[in-house]
Structures are given as C-alpha cells and as structure tokens.
Amino acid sequence: MTTQGCAGARVVIAGSPVRLGSWRPLALLGLAVATASGCTGTTGHLALASTRDLDLAAIEKPSGRRVKGRSCIHVVTVVPIGMPKFDAAIEDALRQTGGTALVDVVVGYEVYDIPFVYGLACYVAEGEAR
Amino acid sequence: MRLAAVLALAGTVGCAVHVASLKVVTTKRIPADRIRSARSRGWRDGHSCRFWLVGLPFGLPQVDEAIDEALAPVGGILMRDVTVTSAHSVYVLFGWHCYRVRGEVFG
Numbered sequence: 001m002t003t004q005g006c007a008g009a010r011v012v013i014a015g016s017p018v019r020l021g022s023w024r025p026l027a028l029l030g031l032a033v034a035t036a037s038g039c040t041g042t043t044g045h046l047a048l049a050s051t052r053d054l055d056l057a058a059i060e061k062p063s064g065r066r067v068k069g070r071s072c073i074h075v076v077t078v079v080p081i082g083m084p085k086f087d088a089a090i091e092d093a094l095r096q097t098g099g100t101a102l103v104d105v106v107v108g109y110e111v112y113d114i115p116f117v118y119g120l121a122c123y124v125a126e127g128e129a130r
Numbered sequence: 131m132r133l134a135a136v137l138a139l140a141g142t143v144g145c146a147v148h149v150a151s152l153k154v155v156t157t158k159r160i161p162a163d164r165i166r167s168a169r170s171r172g173w174r175d176g177h178s179c180r181f182w183l184v185g186l187p188f189g190l191p192q193v194d195e196a197i198d199e200a201l202a203p204v205g206g207i208l209m210r211d212v213t214v215t216s217a218h219s220v221y222v223l224f225g226w227h228c229y230r231v232r233g234e235v236f237g
Contacts, residue, residue: 043229044193048208049155056162086193086214087150101154107193123149 038112040124043086049127050101051091058100058130067102068126069093075119089125102127141222146230149216155233156208157194157201168207168236176200179228187227196231206235 048059069092073082086107093102105127113119176199178191197209212233219225 041190042192043190044195045157046194046197047156047159050153051151052153054154054165056165059165060162083147083149085149087152090150090152109190 044107046105055100067093072122086123089123097129099129144219146217150214152212171204171235174200206237209233
C-alpha cells in the first residue's frame with residue numbers, strides 16, 4: 001500500500017508543472033548549501049592578555065582551565081551587523097572561569113558564509129584562564 | 131585618461147575599526163615580579179600588515195607582530211591600556227589589511 005501511494009504521488013508531481021515549481025526552493029537551498037563556505041585563521045599568539053585589572057598573584061598560579069571565548073557578528077546579504085571584537089572574545093572566555101587574565105592565548109578569526117545570503121564572522125580567543 | 135583617474139580615485143578607499151581595548155598584553159612569558167618592577171617607557175605604536183591582490187590575501191596580519199614592534203625600540207616587556215585597530219586600505223585591485231596597536235609600554 002505504501003509503495004503504491006508513493007508511486008502515485010510521483011506521477012502527480014511529474015505530471016504537474018505547478019508541483020515541479022515547488023522544487024525551486026529546494027534547488028535554491030541546494031545551491032546555498034553547495035556555495036556555503038567557511039574559513040579560519042590565526043591572527044596572534046599572546047603570552048598574556050587581559051581586559052580586567054590584572055591580579056599578579058593569580059597569574060603565578062601553576063595552571064588554570066583552558067577556555068575559549070567568541071565574539072561574533074551576523075552578515076545579512078553583504079551587510080555586517082556590527083563588528084566582532086577580540087577583547088569581547090577574551091572577556092567571554094574569562095567569564096567562564098571568573099579569572100582575570102588569559103595566558104598562552106591564541107587569537108583567531110572564523111568566517112562562515114553563504115554568499116550574498118548570510119554569514120557569521122567571529123573573533124575567537126583561546127587560552128588558559130588564571 | 132581622466133576617466134581612469136576618476137575611477138582609480140573612486141576605488142581608493144580605507145577604513146579603520148576598533149577591535150579591542152586591553153588592560154594588559156604581552157607576547158613574552160614574564161615572571162610576575164618582573165611585571166611588578168616594570169617602569170613606563172612611554173606610549174608607543176606598532177603595526178602588522180599583509181598585502182592582498184584582487185581579493186586574495188597574502189596571509190593575515192598578526193597582533194603579536196604589532197605588539198612586538200611597539201615593544202622592541204624601547205626594550206619593553208608588556209603594554210598596558212592598549213587599543214587595537216583593524217585597518218583596511220583599498221587601491222582598486224590591491225590593498226593592505228593591518229592591525230595597529232597603541233598603548234603604554236613598560237620595561
């Protein structure tokens with residue numbers, strides 16, 4: 001029964017130009033997925049970075065937890081809504097532990113994009129929170 | 131000729147955006163007692179740039195390079211109250227992307 005129902009549906013779709021048109025959004029979605037891209041890059045290695053008043057006693061602690069923070073913006077068509085900030089990425093990482101500084105920091109950039117539709121651009125800061 | 135000059139001028143643009151304000155930053159591992167004893171060496175600038183051609187970048191500018199450029203001339207070990215700016219200059223088909231840092235150097 002199920003097989004017949006499917007076959008019947010296929011005949012209706014194939015025979016109807018209106019139904020064929022309903023594939024257009026799917027085709028556009030496929031095109032969007034096919035052209036979607038992403039890239040990442042490193043924009044700096046820092047031994048120590050902080051957006052807060054530095055607690056020197058804290059940075060002498062033997063080790064802290066490795067954390068990653070992000071600051072992202074949306075790109076609608078080709079228009080960026082704001083600018084990502086890498087101090088916000090560091091602050092986001094510090095917020096996770098309550099630390100005052102990140103050590104052995106890698107600052108990076110990530111971009112994910114469906115051309116002319118939507119994009120996401122982020123600064124990423126990863127380091128050991130002290 | 132005049133049209134080419136106008137187009138070249140129209141294609142020459144630049145912008146700079148603030149991307150970070152940091153209380154303290156350094157590229158070198160420093161013991162805390164060395165940080166405590168560091169003295170101001172004045173306000174300094176540094177930059178790191180990468181060239182691009184017809185949209186293809188030849189690498190990414192590096193914030194640590196910009197900081198080292200600010201620290202090196204005065205033997206600094208860290209910077210405080212740092213602002214980081216991302217600057218783009220476009221000359222029609224080529225240009226530069228730069229990070230600029232400015233802050234008080236201690237050493």
